[in-house]
Amino acid sequence: MRRTGGTARRRVIEAVAALCVSGALLAFLASGLGPVPPLGQALDPGTGVWASAEDAAGVRSETLRLPGLRGPVTVSFSPAGVPTVAAGSDGDLFEALGYTHARFRLTQMDLQRRLGSGRMAELVGPAGVESDKFQLQLGLLRTAEAQWAATPHDSESAVALLAYARGVNAWIGQARAAHRRPALFSLTGVHPADWTPVDSLVVQGVLTENTSFTTGPLALSILQRSLGERHTREWFPVLPPNAQRPYDPGPYEKAVSKPAAAGRAPAVRDDGATAATADRTALAWIAAQAGGSAGSQRNSNAWAVNGPLAAGGRAMLAGDPHLPHTLPSYWFQAALRSPGYSVTGFTLPGMPAVLIGRNEHISWTVTNAQTQSTFYYREVTDPHRPGEYYWRGAWRRMERLTYAIPVRGGAPVRLTVDLTVHGPVMTQLGQTMSVYWTGATGSPSLTAILSVARARDFDGFTAALRDWHSPAQNFVYADDAGNIGAVAAGHFPIVASGEPWLPLPGTGAADVTGMVPYEAAPRVYNPPDHMVVSANDRPVGAGYPYYLGPSTGFDPGYRTRRIRDYLGSRRAMTKDDFTALQHDVTDGLAIRIVPRLLDALRDDRLTPAEREARAQLAAWQGAMDPDSGAAAVWWTFWNAYLTAVFQPWWTAGKVPVHLDPGRLAISASQTTLSGSLESWTLRDQDNAAFTPPRGRARTAREVMRAAFHRAIADLSARLGPSPQSWAWGRVHSVSFPSLTGAPGLGYGPLPAGGDPQTVNAAGGDMSSVFGPSMRMVVNWVGESRSDDATAYPGGQSENPGSPWYRNLLAEWLSGRYRPLPVPGAGSSPVTWTLSAGREDG
Template sequence: MKWRKTLNLTLSSLFSLAILDVSATGMGSLPPLGTLLNPSTGVFTIVAGALLPRNRSIALAGLQQPAQISFTANGSAYIDAKTNADLFFAMGYLQATFRLFQMDLMRRQGEGLLSQVVGQDALPSDQFEDTLGISRTAVKEWLTTPASSTAHQALTAFSKGVNARISFDEKTHQLPTMFKLLNYTPAPWTPVDSLVIQGDMTQTLDFSTTPIDYAILVHALGYKRAMDWFPVIAKTVQHPYDPGPYTHAAAVPISFEQSVTVGEAHAANVLAHEFEQLPKGLIHTYSNSNNWAVSGFRTASGKPLMAGDPHLNLTLPSIWYQVSGSSPSFHFSGVSVPGLPIILIGHNRSISWSLTDVQNQSTFFYHEYTNPKYPGQYLYKNRYIPFQRVRYQIPVKGKAPVSLIVQIAKQGPVLTQSGMTLAVDWMGNLPSPDLQSMLDVVRAKNFPDFQSALRNWHAPTQNFVYADRAGNIGMISAGYYPIVNTPDPWLPLPGNGTAKIVGTIPYQDIPHVYNPPSGIVFSANQRVVSANYPYYIGTSADFFSNGYRADEIYKTLHNAKHLTVKDMETLQNDTKDILAEQIVPILLHALNGTNLPSQPAQARMILSRWNDHMSVNSAAATLWWTFWTDYLKNTFSPWWKVDHVNVNADANLAITPGNAPLDEDLQFWTMNQPTNAAFSPPGSTKRDSAQVMKISFLQAVSTLHSHLAGPVSSWTWGRIHFRAVPSLTQVTSLGYGPRPGSGDSWTVDAADGFPNATAGPSWRFVMNLASDQGYGIYPGGQSENPLSPWYENFLPPWWNGLYEPMLSRNQVIHSPATMTWKLIPTT
């Protein structure tokens, strides 16, 4: 957003300062040039920071015993420690060596301190984060973490390791160049900072605005139509990984019709508009990731294979840092999030695991009833009680600090008081021992250990896929699933105490499966349970995927035998659009008997010969995507216009292929109800699906002709669809792409975003349990320094669907290219 543009301009200016005539006293927010251009301490140290590690001994205070960090030629790191504490210490030192600015930026985001270093344009983000309260939750989590726990030990040792590197960089004037460009020094690292970064990830994956969306929809469309087009259970048939039977019965909430008042709708619109102004990634807006495992009777080796590829916003540097480690209690290889002391996805000597988002409703909004007679109070259980108030002084670079008072009701912090007072309750604001759970997962030896470790995982709710060397596979959708004592929890609820979260689904009842007879477990953000699951977990608008990726995974694996690692890699890179496979034949049938002009006739012929893959060089892919986009708009836009659905305030309500409930509606009507009333615009002549398809097809051809010209065969997907991996700094030259890219939002190799897809597989991982060998790749490199050979060296193989073997101790010992740091404790 604006603060990112400011940062971009600042960096661009700084990189060109050599040709500017600026005095040595500094310029605005820029540091004095005498300091900035000092060859020993200024920005030119970026070159020194880009040098690859060399064999050396490093004396460090805080280590208990000697430890070792080894690097292969591509930057993969292996930590060998004699104590668990030293493993975590080395993890902190290692991450801070290669990702310190990224770590600082992430903690500042969650702690509401971006304005301190980039100026007032970051103020909306800081105010939102302070209001939401990630940092308050992180403090509570740390204060309630038992001093005797592994989590406490890990966070403490990790912080010492990070601070050891910060101290070294300060003494040698080798702080990453971004600190020098922005003219500040990182504060010492604390355990709370790591927990804030954990909260950042939870927010990205779990904080959504669905009840706000429903308030706008119900006010515009009416309750009946809103719930028909954005239903609790999608109209289309999906493949849940846990189909039942479900043994612990409970009452399923029965919906009743509600209305939304003008004041409630106004509050929802205002809040939605405020959310739209926040930087991308702070709010969960799309489904993420694939994972699956197959039993040995389906593989060539007779042992399980497992795969996972979480789909996140792609950045350089990546959200992931690849690392392997060994200590008395831990032996692992996988990817960590910079700022956290353990891997989140990977394997140990016995098991492997990966994650996808469950997508259940984890965010609830409440209308708080206030009265001018009782300022600073709200109605709760028939009496007015005061809001809790928390004061913040937000430091702003070059400006006076900005005061912020956060009001907190029983349900959570107040986000807006325009129209009506709206407060929010989300699972990420509950102190959660997730780090301890993850540490227990990493040292689990079997499924009971794995199951026990995830019992205390709260948020974000995640589908943990599992496979072990003994031949077992499984999946657990771990996390809190709120039970609300109201029939319509997808709408904003009354905050007076009559509607509230009364508990969570018992752990034994959450979605899970172990060694199913099919020999397959899989998740691609589809609804994980069938329609007869006895608990409410969310609606079709809670960013459950439309199931197309899941359908393709199921279809590929269901009848497969003799599967290999290569088969897993091929499926992760699959660009088949299964919705196209279902809809294009219906479109072609609708066009039969139609005397088409030359270009539409060519387009029809190209579609008739298509293999349904969204390949860069496919003109059919372009025709399909443009047709489906127009088909959606021609069906729903007349209703949106008449009913004044405010898509300007809330992009989640826009009519695009990214709106999963509308995709599902249109798919179902086209295949099963071609005369559905939705095809006939209000107040106009009656139409059916075939007529709307013809109109949309001709419109798509006309649009493409205007934009692309040339013969229809030249209208390739790569001309209108691109993939990009932007720089975290938003400096264009430090990113990768945009380049013509394959895939779309629904292909297994997901490309989220159009025309520039900047989200997708952030880490592709395949595990062979027969050989105990993992293979992985992410779009980036281990270093955040743009001059380093490790800045983007993984990007070309990732782009081309290639993988790198993951490190083991054996590989480090026998690799002639290994570079080694020997860490020595000081007395």
Template sequence: MWRHLRRTLDVGGGVILAAAVLVPSATGLAGLPALGATLNPGGGVWRPAADAGPARAETVSLPGLSAPATVAFEDNGLAHVTAGADADLFRTIGYVHARFRLAQMDLTRRQAQGELAEIVGPDALESDRFERDLGLQRAARRDWAALPAGPARETLTAYSRGVNDAIRELVRDHRLPTLFTVLGYEPREWTPVDSLAVQRLVGQKISFDEQAVRFSFAQKALGQKVFDQWFPVVPGNRQQPFDKGPFKKLPLEPLPVRAYPADGVPADGTPGALGTPPTTVPAAAVHSLGNSNSWVVSGSRTASGAPILSADPHLPYSLPSIWYQLEGSSPGYHFSGVTTPGIPVPLLGKTGTFSWGLTASQRPTTLFYEERTDPARPGQYFYQGKWQPLTSVPEPIKVRGGATEQHQVRLTAHGPIMRVQARDYAVWWAGTLPSDNMSSMLALLRAKDLGGFRASLRGWTTPALNFSYADRSGNIAMFNVGVAPQVASGNPALPLAGDGSGDVTGSIAHDALPSSVNPPEGYIVSANQREASGDYPYQYSTSYNFVERGWRDGEIVEQLSHQDKLTLAQSAALQSDWHDNHARQLVPLLLGALKGVELDPFEQRVADLLTAWDYTASPDKPQPVFFDSYKNRLSWATFQPWWTHYKVPQDPDKGLLPRNADSGAWANETLRGTVLGWIQNDPDNAFFSLPDGTRRDATDVMRAAFHETVANALKKYGPDFRNWTYGKYESVLFPNLAGMSALDLGPYPGWGGNPRTPNVSVGTRDAADGRPLSNLATAGATWRFGVDWGTGQIQAVTAGGQSENPMSPWYGNGIPLWMKGRYWPVLEGAAVLGARTVQWKVTS
């Protein structure tokens, strides 16, 4: 289904909305030239780019540096930064980021702050209006003003100095990245506010979602009782929460006070006083992809006798990569991991004593309020028993080639007014609460043990994440952190009343959030499943609000639980694994349902194929082609008569309900788990029968879906199973920053996997060749990482490269290894001295 839902997905955590550059590049809109030929690698303006060839030894001057520093580059582009003072370390990282990713950094901060239209014209206005309404820049300014003297302030200041050192050097030497030349502007100086805004954009891409509104169309048509049966709090199929209880019930913690900007003024109440109509939320601005896997295994279950950690964040692929990998060393810090250009600290990685990974938590942190308004009272809304004035914040948006738009942000007590699915809501989003995540991450990097690591996470506000942990001393752990809003009444996973009755009353206490430390089974898995079991005593995630159904974590648990002495190589193989746990659970039930049924010869051949299947969605197999269709048709056969019976409307974005029997949809993502749970535990469920009273059970529905799927596949692909092989219809593509196909890498045919396999493969674009089921995978594991604390082995690989320049040997050099499931060794300290490197000497 994914390839139909989000063709305009941009990369979360650091790369610009591709369409904002693609449109003017391709058409010459907004006064820009058509750029297709200009941007071709090997010619045009790419030829003279400064970093087009291999890195060379340099001496870099950063005036005011406390002591000399070095930057060593391996042949693959991985960087090692060593400095004599902590501030010098982060300043040098800022310089390195800007030397290799300045265009990416500048476009990212412009997206975060709603300033794209200034350089690309009116096609970026939708994105700019949304970001101005959401308020990442306002929040970043507020947080910087409130940040006390200390490590976080010093780090952000030093990082900004390093970025600006690089900007001044590149401008002076006429070596700015090509994109600045093409768009005809120079980047302004970098500030700490820019880093804080980029940091919040990272959070937006993995936590701002509109599923509550989308599923409200189904809830209102079905009624609450039926809705809860179809879309239960806990998915209906077998689950693997990492915290199984018993749970603490603690008083709620107060949330940070979100004072709206001082420059906001009450609306004057006159018609038209609020300017433009409510902003429509752009599809590419919301969390519709961006999850992850991470697991930790204790020494009792590993060959080395010490913990192993594996982590792979799932986001859209991009060139340059979302990540910039480096090692950093100074008197107060030593770490190896991946940074997002624009942010000075690593988000995943290791120190000298522990390693950590991240996965997105799926509990709601975006709440939608239905405000009561009255045309006779423009500029007002009804709240806490009386009519209140909206707050209006002027946000002028500069537009290239046009007049400045006098945009007005409209705020209620709950947040900005936005248009979501053709309806107006006030949006409460945890991502703009006061936050000092930088101090939390710096404390994490300085932690010496499990206690220090856990203490550092108390300061983490948003987004909601799961931190996996494994250390040299033998500990493994998983901690869910971040604001977990609780409301006075209503369901936070559906729209709430705006009259005050559904207001946020606080957050789940940090010590009551799901966690696991050294569990008896010897492993902990997080793959975006619901983190706690159904008796968790707080409002939490729901099966339809971005909780994964348990396919990936189920498969990972399945394999780890049967592995006696795990090696890092085996853990790495699991990161590249294409087993589909949905198929592992469902296909045996289907084959059981077919026993005793008279099948025609071709149906029998299909059944025999399924009997022999190992449940891998690998390119050489025909079975995953059949199963991808069967899972959809099973949900269609079960629920479509009831959709019609209850007159459930399609949402305006046309993503809630499937278009036909062979398509996916957001509802189907949950209902696949629901119908499997019924087959496993309630085969006579009333909803297997038809609304007209015709009796059916799970066996009847499975058989009907089988016959229909075989007939449809035979029609599409013919009787020769060689035409069914999955790799004929699956390719993987790595899109580039500028949105120009000449700068992409791929598509590479013969790919495998799907959204349910540990090695995630998600299609956000259809292939252009018109083949049935043709799909371009453009999202999945963007970095794979593994640490064995017993052998000391560390390895990682990026689905991309370190440089944003298409002429650089480091543009996409990680892709061949990544596609083969191979890794670069992660070198640290003295090991770097033994490798062939190019060095920059950094002096004052």
């Protein structure tokens, strides 16, 4: 974990953010805290419970019975553990996928449904209560239940969900009967309940929360109160201050008129001090339960080229969504074939679909759209009218729900959740604060992605994504006819009035009144420059007529600029060109800033170490290689520069960084500050921000020199006095922690290249556990034929005793790729034969 915390409860909270709750969970269990005895050596991969688990000796060919199958199904495994599932009906296909997921990832699946359903305390005891309260308030379970109730049970998605649940339950039943449950359940005696379609929708909701729920408006409100409105608007603007290269540059159609929201002045007003207290209280609690700086990670890449940029003149696509590193991964690779589907790519354990991949005609990948999906409302309440709030000119009753949270080793904890028209009430200390989050409105995402898997062209692709609501994603596309494109799919709320990047009044005047029409969503098809690039930056230009969110939500565009420069400098690219770009560690911001730094140092008096460091920067091409001393100098300087400029203002304004360090602390992870500082350094070196409050006037040149001296002093103290011995990999590492949290079951830390601004990105911490969760390249070489490449950090099994636990990690680290398996093709030495008949070994 990135931050360990001092208590078992904090470890569970941190795990929520990374969606690897079991990491904190089994670390907690191993220590013997609470009602669970110490497990100690039981977690050892060589001698503990893992060694006796089902797949510890490797998967073998079997004939298995799955009740509910209509015909025979084969599941054939590659030597690397990637299954190809072939079935005679779509329902049988999804039942077999559910069974396969459960065989390899049941612990992961069960923990994620527990997390989203608010039932972690049932497993870990009191340490999980606060997490359960948060999830029940936010409402993933309510949303999943409502969505399933509204799903016609003869629909395509219902058939998939029901069949998938049958497959999961077939394995749970077999494991229960044979007393061979996964290690977690054997150790704790808390066994997984049967799987339901609602559980799959909860798992979908957990990923949606991790990619779209945010504390951003609360953090900006606190910054505005601390720094002042003028500085906050200048330093954290709605539109980015640096140059952008959106994939949909316009022109745009005129915005559809926003419907007016009824509302008038509230009967009761809260003063500014009360609102400030409410913001601080809400931010501290929500950030803690959502793992801190919720929704702040934004590193994914996707691009496609066609025409003269692609060898053979057809199309190529690349994608590498960035998520927390874990063993096992978020993803489970698979190829699926049935009468309705022929698709290969990456599935999410718990869901019956390929989320990223290709079929016989199209390929697709995704990046997080980063648009604002979370809006906070200050509800007007009156202590003399308990349980009511003021909305649209009248007092209304809140809807009240009660929950009993089961707690391992203790009495159930009761929770009351109040709901307004805007959403659940999250805090009531000082002022009632509710949250509107698009993830709580329900999303037929499964319907959309199943339709994508059957699409044959861009029209079918975009038609399928009309039903994708949340999380908002940029879907990048390439097909066998040589076409490329992208569309931002999701709900983009329209707010009637006010400043939605800050908490809004709950009176009705600033309600969400609709969504940006799908036809007006950012999109591009076969652009004239033959390239589409999406890397979490703003997908549209300043002239786009709808609000998508402030610049704090988007990447500043450094990776997009680097990718576009690379693609634009080449012709007739091959698959190898794409894989090389996926491993590129050139920091484009450094390339633009370092010349200004060298110029500022030209007349400065430097020590021998500083002269050597300056010489390294002068000869450097911007690559954040692990053995590069210049890379270490650059990154340390940039952080020192940010601190030198902004820390005096933070100190004077008493910014309460401790409430949410990921959003309030000064660091290179505050990408909007980086964008503003870049803009001033290149075009406005006399900007007033360089002069601290009540201090003497300074310019960028002076501050850069001071930051450089500070950086060299820091590196000398850490790495020794000689810059010739410095290296980025000595201060920057990457790790792949196990879901158990046990050090012996993870991998690393290892010296690592890259930073948050490079294409091969790494999380902002010096000990990074965040980066590409997989890599994929699809090169369309002919009709229905492609030359694919994929890499995957880890393995298919969650069991550390399995040969498929981290068998692919060495290839990942060395930059080697494997082809995507072809649905229904080839033979395998290991095959499961599934039927509704008798089971034998």
